[in-house]
Amino acid sequence: MTFSNREDFRNKGVLKLSSVIDIEKILDAQSYLWQEVKHKFSINIDEPSTWFSNAHNPVGDAGAKRLNGMGSIMRELKASGKLDEIERAIQSSIDQVFGTHTWRPLDLWYSLLSFPSSESAWNVPxxxxxxxxxxxxxxxEPWSLFVFVFLDNVTVDMGPTTVVSGSHRRAERLAKTLGTQNHEALINAFESVNSGLFESPKEVTLLPMDQVLDLLIQEDPWFQELVEEGSPDQRIQRFIEEDNSLYGIKQKVVTLTGTAGDIIVFDPRCLHTFSANVSDRPRQVLRLDFRRQL
Structure with missing residues (x-):
């Protein structure tokens, strides 16, 4: 099963691991998080009337509304020790899939908490x-792994992060023919996760992130359609339900959903974006990043 999970992740760039974290630890972290959100923003999860009482926060367009200023709360949550056992459980699962001591967590956690939007129907973004x-x-291999941690059950209508599985492999393929060198500034910008991986950064051949989508659109009509508007029924059928492949690489849109205690491991080289929360509840997800070990 470990080999199967590792191969699945290599092919898709997304791997869901169920019931990794004890529910009591999840509820403890959730309680602390909302206690701090209430203290800082006067927002109570059980009182929808408080969610948007501040016209300037949460921020975002019609689809994604996130609290601006969660960094200090996440640092305090980390310092409180309430994430320690959660981190150990995640580390254990990562070790089982990828091998012991191959990935280690960074110190910073992120909040992906998002609130209901003004949109009425969920659509592939x-x-x-x-x-x-x-x-x-x-x-x-990527330089880092993103690990999404579910503090509550998250369904598609709650605005999950949306990923094109397999797109990292399409990017790898493009890099072999269109990649260039002399990207020291870009490589140095990721020093927290790639330091020590290269003897001579200026000789590394890579495809920068901001070139990937345009190149995929040029070679594959599927990606051109992905960035065009369309009805929910049509787009869900085309991008989520139908299989699609090119050059032997399967790709489809995957929504990062799960139940409380699940985690999803995600390759940040995959194309991804936010989607609209059209439910009546906040989406409660945290993110912890891991870096490769030498």
Whole structure:
């Protein structure tokens, strides 16, 4: 099963691991999080009338509304020790899949808490598709792993992060023919996760993140359709329900959903974006990043 999970992640860039974290620890972290949100923003999860009482926060367009200023709360949550056992459980699962001591967590946690939007129907998003790491020629692994931690049950209507599975492999393929060198500034910008991986950064051949989508659109009509507007029924059928592949690489849109205590491991080289929360509840997800070990 470990080998199967590792291969599945290599092919898709997304791996869901169920019931990794004890529910009591999840509820403890959730309680602390909302206690701090109430203290800082006067927002109570059980009182929807408080969610948007501040016209300037949460921020975002019609689809994604996130609290601006969660960094200090996440640092305090980390310092409180309430995430320690959660981190250990995640580390254990990562070790089982990828091998002991191959990935280690960074110190910073992120809040992906999002609130209901003004949109009425969930749709496969067409805007803001992007990658968070470049594709490096000769290196099949990302520099980091994003781990999404579910503090509550998250369904599609709650605005999950949306990913094109397999798109990291398409980026790898493009990098082999279109990648260039002399990207020291870009490589140095990721020093927290790639330091020590390269003897000579200026000789590394890679495809920068901001080039991936345009190149995929040029070679594949599927990606051109992805960034165009369309009805929910049509787009869900086309991008989520139907299988699609090119050059032997399967790709489809995957929504990062799960139940409390689940985690999803995600390759940041995959194309991804936000989607609209059209439910009547906040989406409660945290993120912890891991870096490769030498």
């Amino acid at each position: 067409h805007k803001s598709w992007h990658c968070d790491e470049p594709a490096v020629v000769g290196d099949a």
